[in-house]
Amino acid sequence: MAVPSDLPWAGTGLGPLAGRVLECLVTQPELSSEAVAEALGVTSAAAERALQALENERLVVRVGDRPTRWSAGPPRSTLGSLLAQRRQELARAELYMEQLHEAYRSASHRRVTSDLFEVVESAEQVGVRYAQLLASSRHEVLHLAKPPYVTRSARLESTSVPTDSAAVADAPDPEVPVPDGVRLRSVYDTDGLTDTVSLRTALSGTARGGELRLLAGLPMKLVVFDATAGIMPLRQEDPSAGSLIVHSTTLLGVLTALFESVWERATPVSLDSGRGRPPITAAEPDGRPPGRMRDILTLLRAGLTDDAIARVLGLSRRTIQKHISETAELLGARTRFQIALMARDRGWLEDAPGVVAAPAERTAG
Structure with a gap:
């Protein structure tokens, strides 16, 4: 019978090679260290060290000399x-x-009101806790970002944690990568896309495999890690005032449900691969506007300004205004709201897979 070679040897304290040596020996009556080395394709010295480690744990015994x-x-x-x-x-x-946790809670410089909540007032400590929670995530990270954002202060210049993550993680920290296999979903408030830097920040998680959506009027800033911990600002109007770290499963369930309701209403945005959409002037076979024009209408419906749409799509503001004006004339609409509403009623925005954004370096300034 074949023995699987991917057993969790770390749980036993054995090294990977020691585990492979044990797998080899349980299927053979007796083997010399040279025979083990040859069977596993390792040096005799490495096989000997692994055998000695197994002998120390009384998993193998010597036979003959x-x-x-x-x-x-x-x-x-x-x-x-x-x-x-x-x-x-x-x-x-x-x-x-x-015992250590009790010492942690009683430390005079911390405010841990219970096992359900923790108050962290230092921006540096918020950044550290964010990095810890992100690095320990195993399944999914949920992220809501909205202004006001925190600007970098002099005291943070020497830290390795970007300011946004030190202030309730306004952006996924590029220096603390999302662990492999962890899904990252972010929703950014469209009011926050006021410049190229904010757009680049929003797209940074998408470039590393995350999923990004946009929505006007987000209710709060929030990051939830694996539905086991969350970070939210103590005061929404002043994110630099510190953060509340939530461990309450009941409250985390409510916050996760809030995120999911926001996610369903938000507009998907993906990063342009370089081949992107067809030219904005090319008509679709069914008479609908081309993909890029539908991107403009989708972002218009999401509440973005002309400047923000231009930055997301990597087009000039004048181009955006020209096509919005032409679309308004075609539809007979007088306001931006009417444009989006009438485009939806005509089915122009149906079956849209999401907006394709231009890379940050190509966005208009």
Whole structure:
């Protein structure tokens, strides 16, 4: 029977090579260290070190001495004994963790009101906690970003955490990468896309595999990590005043539901691959406006200004205004709201996969 080679040896305290050596020996009666090395394609010295590590844990025994051969014991009893020892060690570590947590809560410089909430007033500490929570995420990070954003202060210049993440993570921190396999979903308030820098910040997560949407009038700033922890500002109007770290599962459930309702209403935006949409003047076969024109209408409906639309799409403000004016004349609309409403009623925005944004370096200033 084949033995799988991807067993979680880290849980036993064994190194990867020691685990492979044990797998090899349980299927063979007796092997020398040279035979083990040859079977695994490693050096004799490396095989010998792995065998000694296994012997120290009483997982293998020496048989004979000319040459020395090695034999594995019954895994259920030998590995079972080792795992029982590791469980005892983990139980002691968990007890010590609780003692450390009590010391952490009682520290005079922290405000931990309970196990459900933690108040962090220092911008540097907010950034550190954000980085810790992001790095430990395993499934999904949810992110709402809206103005006012915090500007970089002199005291943060020496830190490795960008200002936005130090202020309730207005943007995913590029220096703390999202762990592999973790889904990042961000919604940015359209009122925040007032310059090229803010747009580049919003698109930075998308460039690293995240998902971005835009919506006017976001209710709050928020980051939720794996539905187990969240960060929100103490005062929405002043994000530099500190943050509340939430551990309450009930409140996190409410915050996650809030995010999902916002996500459903927001406009998807993806990063242009360089081949992008067809020319803005090219008509679709069904008579609808071309893809880029529909992008403009979609962003118009989302509440973006002409300047913000130009930055997102990498077009000039004059081009955006020209096509909005032409579309208004075609539809007989007098206001931006009427343009978006009538375009929707004509089915121009149906089945739209989302807006394709230009790379930040190509956005109009």
